[in-house]
Amino acid sequence: MRADPFSHAVATRSPAAGPGALTAREGERLAVTATACAVAMLPLLAPRSPANMAPVDALIAVAVGTCLLWAGASRHPWRWPYAVPGALLVAGGALGALRGPVPGAGVVALLQDAILLAWCWAVANIASSPERLRVLLATWAYSALAWVVALFIGLAAGVTVLTGQTPSEGTRTALTFGDPNYSASYYVISLMIIWASGYPRRRALRVVAYALLVVALVSTGSNSGLVSLAIGSVIVAVLAAGRRAGIAAAVATLAVILLGGAALASRISFKDVQTAAHGSRFAVLRDGLGRSEKSVAQRHMLLSESLNLYRSGGPLGEGPVSTKPRLRARMAPFVKEAHDDYIAALIERGVLGVAGIGLLIGGLAVRLTRLVAAPLADGFAEVVPRPHALVAAVVGTLVAMGVYELLHVRHMWALLAFVAALYIWGRR
Numbered sequence: 406m407r408a409d410p411f412s413h414a415v416a417t418r419s420p421a422a423g424p425g426a427l428t429a430r431e432g433e434r435l436a437v438t439a440t441a442c443a444v445a446m447l448p449l450l451a452p453r454s455p456a457n458m459a460p461v462d463a464l465i466a467v468a469v470g471t472c473l474l475w476a477g478a479s480r481h482p483w484r485w486p487y488a489v490p491g492a493l494l495v496a497g498g499a500l501g502a503l504r505g506p507v508p509g510a511g512v513v514a515l516l517q518d519a520i521l522l523a524w525c526w527a528v529a530n531i532a533s534s535p536e537r538l539r540v541l542l543a544t545w546a547y548s549a550l551a552w553v554v555a556l557f558i559g560l561a562a563g564v565t566v567l568t569g570q571t572p573s574e575g576t577r578t579a580l581t582f583g584d585p586n587y588s589a590s591y592y593v594i595s596l597m598i599i600w601a602s603g604y605p606r607r608r609a610l611r612v613v614a615y616a617l618l619v620v621a622l623v624s625t626g627s628n629s630g631l632v633s634l635a636i637g638s639v640i641v642a643v644l645a646a647g648r649r650a651g652i653a654a655a656v657a658t659l660a661v662i663l664l665g666g667a668a669l670a671s672r673i674s675f676k677d678v679q680t681a682a683h684g685s686r687f688a689v690l691r692d693g694l695g696r697s698e699k700s701v702a703q704r705h706m707l708l709s710e711s712l713n714l715y716r717s718g719g720p721l722g723e724g725p726v727s728t729k730p731r732l733r734a735r736m737a738p739f740v741k742e743a744h745d746d747y748i749a750a751l752i753e754r755g756v757l758g759v760a761g762i763g764l765l766i767g768g769l770a771v772r773l774t775r776l777v778a779a780p781l782a783d784g785f786a787e788v789v790p791r792p793h794a795l796v797a798a799v800v801g802t803l804v805a806m807g808v809y810e811l812l813h814v815r816h817m818w819a820l821l822a823f824v825a826a827l828y829i830w831g832r833r
Contacts, residue, residue, distance in 0.1 A: 432475035436468070437540055440531050443468040443524075444541055445548035447816045448591060451569070451581045456513045461815065465524050472527040486529050486825035490765035491522045494750070494812075497757030498725045505724030505753075506731060514725035514813075521818045528822035533830045535784030539602075542788065542823070546604035546614070549595035553617045556580050560624070575691075577626035586809045589630025590802060591816050592622040597637055597798035598820075601791045629808045633801035640800055644777055644793035704808060707744055710737050715752045722755030746806040769799055769821070772828040785831035795824055 443464040450459040476483050495518050502511025532538040556578060559567025569579030569588065582588040596618045605611055622630050639662055647655030685691055714723075714731055723731065728749065732740045742749070750758035773796045780786055789795070798820055802811060811817050 429475070429479040432471070432478040433537075436471040436475035436531050437537050439464070439471040440468040440528060441540055441544040444528075444544050444819060447545075447548075447819065448552050448581050448588070450587070450815075451566075451583050453583065457517065462520070465520070465815065469523045469527040472531050476530060481530065481533070483526070483530055484533075484825070484829055485526055486829070487522070487525060487765060487768065487821065490761045490768065491518065493757050493761030493764065494518060494754060497722060497750070497754030497759075497761060500757065501722035501727070501754050502724030504721065505727040506734065507724060507727050510726045511724035517813060518725075521813065521815065524815065525818040525822045525825070528819050529825040529829070532823060532826035535788045535831075538785070538823070538826060538831075539788045542598060542602040543604045545595065545819075546599045546602060549591070549599070550605070550614050550617065552580060553592075553614075553621045556621055556624070557617070574626075576624075578621070578624040580621075585625040586627045586629060586805075587811075587814055589622055589625040589627030590633070590805060590809075590811055590814060592618045592625070593630055593633045593637060593801055593805075594798045594816060594820050596622075596634070597641075597794045597801070598823075600641065601789050601794035601798075603790055629805045633805045636804055637794075637797035637801035640797040641791075641794055644796060645791070648777070648793065704744065706738070707741060708748065711745070711748045711752050718752060720756050722751070722753045722758060725753050727753055742810065744809055746810050746812045749810055749812075766803065769803075769824065772824055773799060775832065776824070776827055780833060781827065781831045782833045785827060789827060789831070792827065795820070795827070799824060 443461065446461045446464050449461045453459060475481065495515055498511060498515050498518065502508045502515070505511060528541070532541055555567050559565070560578070565571075567580070569581060569583065569585070570576060571579075574585060577585040578588065579585045580588045580591075582591065596615060599605075599611060599614055599618075603611070605614065619634070622634060639659075642662065643655050643659045646658040710732055711728065714728065714735075718731070726742070729740060729742050747759075747762060750762045754761070776792045777796055781789060781792060802817055802820070805811060
């Protein structure tokens with residue numbers, strides 16, 4: 406029988422326990438509850454308020470505060486994962502904002518960066534025990550399933566508050582994220598968290614959850630989300646084969662997948678598929694795969710314009726959220742944000758931002774490699790029986806960051822926090 410995740414937090418005081426012992430236990434329970442509530446409400450980004458704040462940010466603030474109180478009461482050794490990359494990104498953004506066209510908006514963006522880092526640290530530290538990590542992963546899995554059910558209820562009843570559909574996006578859904586690509590990222594990560602943790606415990610319910618999440622992903626019309634899911638699934642298959650039968654099996658599985666993909670690509674013209682989807686009578690195909698050719702052309706145009714901005718702006722960048730105002734001032738033919746975390750780091754945060762992104766990816770590579778190279782410690786291995794699914798979630802997200810800005814998305818930093826917690830406390 407599995408232990409109650411909260412059982413140790415509500416244990417009765419022993420005669421030898423001092424007055425601070427009960428306070429620490431109560432603080433732990435409060436911190437876990439507040440963090441779980443914030444995790445459950447991660448999609449709640451609408452309605453937006455000034456400074457791009459969302460309703461879930463109030464819950465995140467409470468979670469960070471209660472985690473700090475718990476750490477102080479219990480004398481928990483607070484860890485600071487991703488601190489150096491985060492500091493470089495903030496420093497690069499600050500230098501760029503000082504010389505850019507929108508210093509006020511840049512400062513707001515830097516404050517948001519600090520909040521996201523604090524959120525990541527809070528989740529990583531409260532997830533330092535198997536019991537607390539179990540609560541957070543189970544909360545994510547069940548809440549994601551509840552959000553997807555709410556989406557389908559909204560589609561059936563025509564409630565746009567739940568579907569997030571707007572005239573500009575056609576039939577594409579966004580749930581309460583305000584952006585179809587953000588919701589697609591959440592669905593992919595949620596699917597991988599369910600895969601990694603095994604929640605819900607009943608296999609039939611997990612299969613239903615997978616199916617609902619995939620259908621919800623398709624409803625977003627996000628091509629980057631579909632690519633992330635495909636890459637993540639390949640990674641899971643290869644790493645799972647390696648865990649079961651060794652490196653030779655992993656290499657063989659990858660070879661079979663690559664050969665099968667090459668054979669399929671030689672027989673099917675992706676251009677014809679795009680054309681057929683563009684003229685399909687199904688709106689979800691027209692607004693998704695059918696617009697991929699136009700989307701790729703826009704990305705190429707935006708990349709060219711962004712590189713011109715870098716040449717004119719210099720190596721220090723010109724501050725966060727400065728891309729769109731600068732393009733507008735230059736009367737560029739295509740005025741939008743960078744839509745690419747790597748290019749955005751270069752033109753907005755300069756060389757320091759690029760160094761921050763590079764260190765973040767390098768640190769993740771080290772953490773993920775060590776998580777799959779050796780078994781997790783007792784307790785953590787039971788909570789996360791398939792850590793390679795978290796590897797897939799991170800890699801899929803890093804790929805999607807090449808076509809959409811996800812570095813300021815709250816659920817992505819929660820995922821990175823889980824990885825950090827397993828790396829710091831979950832290894833043998």
